[in-house]
Amino acid sequence: MRFSLASALLTLVPLAAAWPNVMEMDRALKKREEPPPRNPTFKSGRPNTGASGPALTFNARDQLVNVGSGSGHEFRSPRSGDIRGQCPGLNAAANHNFIPRNGLVTTAQTIQGLGDAYSMSPDLALLLAVVSTALAGDPVSNRWSIGGRFTPTIPIFPANGIAGTHNQYEGDASIVRGDAYLNGGSVGVFQMRSWEHLYQLAEEYTMDVIAAQSDYVTRWSILNNPYYFSAPFSGLVAPAAHNFVINFMSNHSAENPSGFLTREVLKSFFGVTGDAPGQFVHNRGQERIPENWYKRPFSNAYNIPNVLVDVQTNNLMYPGIIRIGGNTGTTNSFAGVDLTDLTGGVFNVGDLADGNKGACFLLQASLAGLPDISNPLLGAVGSVLGWATQQLGPLSSKFSCPQLATFDNQLFNKFPGASYKGSGNA
Numbered sequence: 001m002r003f004s005l006a007s008a009l010l011t012l013v014p015l016a017a018a019w020p021n022v023m024e025m026d027r028a029l030k031k032r033e034e035p036p037p038r039n040p041t042f043k044s045g046r047p048n049t050g051a052s053g054p055a056l057t058f059n060a061r062d063q064l065v066n067v068g069s070g071s072g073h074e075f076r077s078p079r080s081g082d083i084r085g086q087c088p089g090l091n092a093a094a095n096h097n098f099i100p101r102n103g104l105v106t107t108a109q110t111i112q113g114l115g116d117a118y119s120m121s122p123d124l125a126l127l128l129a130v131v132s133t134a135l136a137g138d139p140v141s142n143r144w145s146i147g148g149r150f151t152p153t154i155p156i157f158p159a160n161g162i163a164g165t166h167n168q169y170e171g172d173a174s175i176v177r178g179d180a181y182l183n184g185g186s187v188g189v190f191q192m193r194s195w196e197h198l199y200q201l202a203e204e205y206t207m208d209v210i211a212a213q214s215d216y217v218t219r220w221s222i223l224n225n226p227y228y229f230s231a232p233f234s235g236l237v238a239p240a241a242h243n244f245v246i247n248f249m250s251n252h253s254a255e256n257p258s259g260f261l262t263r264e265v266l267k268s269f270f271g272v273t274g275d276a277p278g279q280f281v282h283n284r285g286q287e288r289i290p291e292n293w294y295k296r297p298f299s300n301a302y303n304i305p306n307v308l309v310d311v312q313t314n315n316l317m318y319p320g321i322i323r324i325g326g327n328t329g330t331t332n333s334f335a336g337v338d339l340t341d342l343t344g345g346v347f348n349v350g351d352l353a354d355g356n357k358g359a360c361f362l363l364q365a366s367l368a369g370l371p372d373i374s375n376p377l378l379g380a381v382g383s384v385l386g387w388a389t390q391q392l393g394p395l396s397s398k399f400s401c402p403q404l405a406t407f408d409n410q411l412f413n414k415f416p417g418a419s420y421k422g423s424g425n426a
Contacts, residue, residue, distance in 0.1 A: 033331075035219035040317040046207040048250040048259035050243060051309035055300045058257040063294040065117060067096050075288045076101065084285045085147030085163050085426040086170065086177050086188040087241075088270045089248055091287040093117045094146060103146045107133065107391070110144075117289065118248040119296045121303035123395055131233075131366045134388035135168050136160040147188075147426040157384075163187050164424030167417065168369045171234030172225060173218040175210075175242050176270065181227035185423030190282040194220075195272065199280075205261040207246050207310065208317070214242040215318035222327060222334050229326035229417030232342065232365035232407060236311060239321050243310045245269075247302045252294040265290055304395070308358035326415035337411050346402055360401035363392055368407040 047054040067073045073096040078084050083103030084091045090099070099105045099113035110129035114120040129144060137144030138152040138159050145161030152159035162169055170187050172179040176198060178191040194217055202209045218239075221228045230238070249269045250259030267273065271287040274280035296302070315322040325336035340348045347361050370385045412418040 033220075033223045035216060035223055038215060038219070038318065040208070040211065040215075041319070042317060043208050044211075044313055044317060046310075046313070048206060048246050048261060049296055049300050050207055050247045050302065051306040051313070052300050052302055055252065055257040055259070055297050057297060057299070058252060058254045058294075059297065060254070060294065063252055063297055065289055065293050065295050067289050067291065067293075073097050073289075078103075078285045083145050083147040083150065083161065085145070085161065086174070087146065087162070088287045089118065089244060090146040091271070091285065092269055092289050095285075095287060096289050099146070104143050104150055105129070105146065106142045115298065115301070117295065119298045119301045120248065121301035121306075123304050123398070124302065124307065127304060127363065127366065127392065127395065130388050130391040131169055131370075132162050132165075134370045134384050134391075135165045136162060139384055139387045148424060160424050161426070163426035164422070165234075166422035166424075167229055167231050167234055167420065169234055169237060171231065171238040172228050172417070173214075173221045173230070173238050175213060175217065175245060179221050179225045179228065180422035181417065181420055182225055185421075186425040187422055188426035190284070192280060192282070195270070195280060195282070196277045199263065199266075200277070203263060205246060205250075205266060207243065207314075210242045210246050211314040211317050211321070214239045214314055214321050218321055218323075223332050225417075226327050226330050226333070227417035227420050228334070229412075229415050229420070230323050231369070231412075231418070232324055233362070233369060235324050236308075236322070236362055236365070239311050239314060240307050243307065243314070244302075247296070247306075247310075250296070251290075252296055257297070259296060265293065304359045304362065304399075305356060308362060312358065326412075326417045328414055329416050335414070342407055342411055344406075344408065356399035356401070359399050360396070363396055363399070363401060365407070367392070368409070 049055050067075060075095055078095065082101055084094065093099045093113055094101055094103050098117040099109055107126065107129040111122050111125040114125045115122065132144035133139055133142060136158060138157050140153040145159070148161045148163045150159050150161065158164070166180045166187055176191055176194045177187060178189040180187045183189040197216060198213050201212055246261060249265060250261040251265055252259045268288055268290045271283045271285070272280055273283060311322060323336055324339065324342065325334060327333045328335055347357065367385065367388060370388050
C-alpha cells in the first residue's frame with residue numbers, strides 16, 4: 001500500500017477549485033451549501049485501534065477506566081474558574097481528574113493523565129503538550145490551558161490557551177465545532193449540523209466512518225467559509241483529531257479487543273443528550289467518560305507515526321482531506337501550496353509516506369509557527385522556540401529527522417484566513 005500512500009499525498013499539490021466562485025463574501029456568510037455526496041475510493045476495514053493494528057489481548061483489570069465512587073476520578077462538572085475548551089477528550093479527562101480539574105496542565109500531567117485515561121502514547125502526549133505550551137501557554141511554569149487564557153508567570157507570554165491558537169494548533173473543519181470565521185471568531189461553537197451528520201453516519205463508528213466525516217466537514221468549510229485555511233500543522237491536526245475519536249473513545253472487551261464505539265458512548269464523551277436530530281442538546285462542559293468503559297491496551301498505545309498513517313489512509317479514501325492552503329477570500333476558491341516550495345526542498349509530497357518522514361514533517365511544522373520570544377527565565381535555551389526545540393529534541397532524534405531551517409510562510413500571504421486569529425474564545 002506504500003505506493004498508494006505516496007500517490008494520495010499528491011493532493012497536497014495546489015488544487016484547482018472545482019466550481020466557479022459566484023458568491024461575494026457577505027452573501028456567502030448568509031448562505032450555507034451542502035457538499036454533494038461522495039463515495040470513498042475504497043474502504044480500509046481498519047480496526048478501531050487504527051494504524052497501530054488490532055489489539056490482540058484484553059485485560060479487564062488494566063483497561064477498566066474506573067470513574068466510580070471512591071476512584072478519585074468521579075465525574076464533576078467544572079466549577080467557577082475551571083477552564084474547558086473545544087476538545088471533548090480533554091474536557092472529559094479534566095472532568096474526571098485525569099488531568100487537573102482546573103484545566104491547566106503541565107507536560108508531565110499531560111503524559112500521565114492522557115496515558116491513564118486513553119492509552120495515548122508518551123510521544124504523542126509530549127508533542128501536544130509542548131506545542132500547546134509554546135504557542136499559548138507558559139514555558140516558565142510549564143503549563144498550558146485546555147481552553148481559554150490564564151495568568152502566566154510573566155506577562156510576556158500570551159497564555160491564551162489552545163482556544164487562542166486558531167490556524168496554529170486549532171483549525172477549520174473540526175469534527176463538530178464550527179469554523180472560527182463563521183462564528184464571530186470563536187473556535188468552540190458546537191455545530192449541531194456537523195453533529196447530526198456524524199450521528200447519522202452509523203450506529204457504530206469505525207475508522208472508515210470517521211474518514212467520511214472528515215471529508216464532509218472539509219468540503220463543507222471550503223464551500224461556506226471564505227477564510228477557510230489549512231496550515232502545515234493545524235491542517236494535519238484537524239483530520240487527525242477525527243481519528244482520535246475512534247482511537248481514544250472506543251470501548252473494548254474480550255469479545256472485541258480492538259474496540260467498538262456506539263452512539264451512546266459517543267454522546268457521553270461529547271456531552272450530548274437526545275436521541276434524534278431535532279432532539280439533541282449539547283451540554284457545554286459536561287463531557288464524561290462512561291461507566292464500565294475500557295480503554296485500548298497500553299501495549300497498543302496510539303503514537304505519532306500511527307497518527308500520520310491513519311490521516312494518510314483517510315486521504316487515500318477521500319483525496320483532499322490533507323491539503324495545505326486555503327480559500328482566497330471567497331467561498332469555494334481553494335488554492336494549494338506546494339510542499340517542496342514551502343520547505344525549501346527538505347520535504348516533498350512523495351517522501352511523506354516513507355518511514356518516519358511524515359512524523360518529521362509534523363514535528364517541524366509544529367515548530368515553524370512558534371513565537372521566538374526571548375526571556376532569561378528560559379535559561380540557556382533563551383527563547384520559546386529554543387525551549388520547544390529542546391523539549392522535542394528527543395522525538396526528532398528518535399525519528400532521525402532532517403534539519404529544516406524555516407518554512408517559507410510568505411506563500412500564505414494570499415490567503416486571508418492565514419492571518420485570521422479569531423477571538424480566542426472556546
